[in-house]
Amino acid sequence: MRLSGITGRLGFRLGALLSIAILPIGMISIIQTLHLSREAERSTQIALQGRTAEAAAGERALLQSAIGTADALGASILTLIKDPAQCSEAMRQYVQRSAIYLYAGFTSVEGMNVCSSTGHAIDVRTSPHYQAFMRDPGTLITATERGMATGERVVIVSQPLYQNGTLLGYVALSLSQDLLRSTHAMTYWAKSAHILMFNAQGQALSGDLGPQDDPAAILPEGQTLASLVGRENSSFSGRSNSGENRVFSVVPVVPNLVFALGSWSPQVTGIVGLSISRFAAILFPLALWAVSLAVAYFAVYRLVLRHVRELRGQMRRFALGDRSVAPPVLTAAPGEIRDVSETFHNMARILIREEAAMEEAVSEKTVLLKEVHHRVKNNLQLIASIINMQSRVIDDTDAKRVLRSVQDRVASLATIYKNLYQAEHLDSVEADRLIRDIIGQMSTASLLNDMSVEMTTDLEPLTLLPDQAVPLTLLTTEAFTNALKYTGTANGGRAWVKVMLRREPDGAAVLTIENSLGQPLSHVEGTGLGSQLIEAFAMQLDTEAHVETTDSVYRLEVRFMPQGADRTHEEPQRSVVLTSAARAGARH
Numbered sequence: 001m002r003l004s005g006i007t008g009r010l011g012f013r014l015g016a017l018l019s020i021a022i023l024p025i026g027m028i029s030i031i032q033t034l035h036l037s038r039e040a041e042r043s044t045q046i047a048l049q050g051r052t053a054e055a056a057a058g059e060r061a062l063l064q065s066a067i068g069t070a071d072a073l074g075a076s077i078l079t080l081i082k083d084p085a086q087c088s089e090a091m092r093q094y095v096q097r098s099a100i101y102l103y104a105g106f107t108s109v110e111g112m113n114v115c116s117s118t119g120h121a122i123d124v125r126t127s128p129h130y131q132a133f134m135r136d137p138g139t140l141i142t143a144t145e146r147g148m149a150t151g152e153r154v155v156i157v158s159q160p161l162y163q164n165g166t167l168l169g170y171v172a173l174s175l176s177q178d179l180l181r182s183t184h185a186m187t188y189w190a191k192s193a194h195i196l197m198f199n200a201q202g203q204a205l206s207g208d209l210g211p212q213d214d215p216a217a218i219l220p221e222g223q224t225l226a227s228l229v230g231r232e233n234s235s236f237s238g239r240s241n242s243g244e245n246r247v248f249s250v251v252p253v254v255p256n257l258v259f260a261l262g263s264w265s266p267q268v269t270g271i272v273g274l275s276i277s278r279f280a281a282i283l284f285p286l287a288l289w290a291v292s293l294a295v296a297y298f299a300v301y302r303l304v305l306r307h308v309r310e311l312r313g314q315m316r317r318f319a320l321g322d323r324s325v326a327p328p329v330l331t332a333a334p335g336e337i338r339d340v341s342e343t344f345h346n347m348a349r350i351l352i353r354e355e356a357a358m359e360e361a362v363s364e365k366t367v368l369l370k371e372v373h374h375r376v377k378n379n380l381q382l383i384a385s386i387i388n389m390q391s392r393v394i395d396d397t398d399a400k401r402v403l404r405s406v407q408d409r410v411a412s413l414a415t416i417y418k419n420l421y422q423a424e425h426l427d428s429v430e431a432d433r434l435i436r437d438i439i440g441q442m443s444t445a446s447l448l449n450d451m452s453v454e455m456t457t458d459l460e461p462l463t464l465l466p467d468q469a470v471p472l473t474l475l476t477t478e479a480f481t482n483a484l485k486y487t488g489t490a491n492g493g494r495a496w497v498k499v500m501l502r503r504e505p506d507g508a509a510v511l512t513i514e515n516s517l518g519q520p521l522s523h524v525e526g527t528g529l530g531s532q533l534i535e536a537f538a539m540q541l542d543t544e545a546h547v548e549t550t551d552s553v554y555r556l557e558v559r560f561m562p563q564g565a566d567r568t569h570e571e572p573q574r575s576v577v578l579t580s581a582a583r584a585g586a587r588h
Helices: 003-007 010-022 023-055 059-078 083-099 128-135 175-180 225-231 272-292 296-319 335-392 397-422 431-445 466-486 530-542
Strands: 100-109 140-144 154-164 166-176 194-200 204-207 234-239 245-254 258-264 453-459 495-503 509-516 545-549 551-559
Touching: 023 059, 023 234, 023 245, 023 258, 023 272, 059 100, 059 154, 059 166, 059 175, 059 245, 059 258, 083 100, 100 140, 100 154, 100 175, 128 154, 128 551, 140 194, 140 204, 154 175, 166 175, 175 204, 175 509, 194 225, 225 258, 296 335, 335 397, 397 431, 431 453, 431 466, 431 495, 466 495, 466 509, 466 530, 530 545, 530 551
Parallel strands: 453 495
Antiparallel strands: 100 166, 140 154, 154 166, 194 204, 194 258, 234 245, 245 258, 495 509, 509 551, 545 551
């Protein structure tokens, strides 16, 4: 590769120029690194708390299990307290089944161990554990060199036992100190570490107790176990009573009851290496500054951002519809950005060509679809004309009325297709305009002026999908036909018909058709076909037609939720379902 090709790459230019802008950052990095070095020492000390807690995890599990077991045994003891022999037998069987506990029993507030796994009563009033419990009744964990029931070195865990709010005594369990010590999780990083468990009273329970069971040698100089209770969840450095430099950590094992003291060698904890790492940490920002100092200004602002902003502007203009020509290629940009610009240029050319082809195809399909709607409208009008010609040669009045009804329905369908091919958008129909055309057509065909019927319409603008516009129009045709058929007046006045279409605040559309009645509906006979069709068309709108009648007014109302033409998915096609019979009481 030629030298000019290497120097023209963005990576080379960034590597050569970034060091100019990195100097302030390098100075800040040095300051921050010194601060982080000090924080690292603190973080190391905090990490010791986790190590101490991990080393004491086994003892924690045993002690917490003992507290829970004492609670569970309390319920059994309450049921057996009146039978000490049976109670003692139950405790003895539990200890035998358990591989953890050496003793289990109940001690009353009088100091008598009447329910014990040993099988005999014991007077424990001289026991330090009993005395400590009576001073502060509650959960208590202590250690003893010789248990009164077991005669071994044990840790005693007790829970108070109440009945109806009265303190009866406590349930106690004994664990071997050797068992607790054997659970220490000491791993490779725990070399020369010492772990000591102690309770809230400052009594050592288990762990590295030292010669003659005296833990004083591993304690911090000038500190006692009781004073360490107040320093839980802390780590600190200091000298031990044996004169060693150590790092100490205190963590709770059982909250407010048992704590663990960890004593660690500074070499194991890594604190010794922090001083060396501070010097190396200062050298690293300096090395970074020496390598990258010259890049920021020219590389970021001159080589990258200028061209990226230009490319972003081209993409934004293209996305907003500027498709006259493909965006030019950024020939002065670095190689990587120039490749992106060429890719976008080629993509834009392809999209412009494809969109033009798609628009032409859509335009052709739109013309064809409108032509189909136009031909369907012409065919329906031809059928209506044939029906009209046929009705003229028939003398039977009922036959003419049936043919007129069929002609009106066919003419309504023709009007629908007329509106479809005349509409600007084929996926939406102005329902108010469509209903107005159909009513006007039917009013003319029915010679309203000769019938002296007052016609009133109040139609608010409503745009629907063809799936809803067709059944709504056919429903209106049937309802309006019935209204014309049965309209009249009882007092000799002028008959009237009202058609209303409105939108409600919740978005629903309501179609209402009212007509005056010349006689009660009970005196009017009908076939019920109109009601069946109205009910079927209402079902296609996912609703029902509601009818209200008085002696002088008939009112039909259909309320439905319009499906806008801007829907994001195709609605499933609904099949036309006609009911087998008109609703009860229907006259139309």
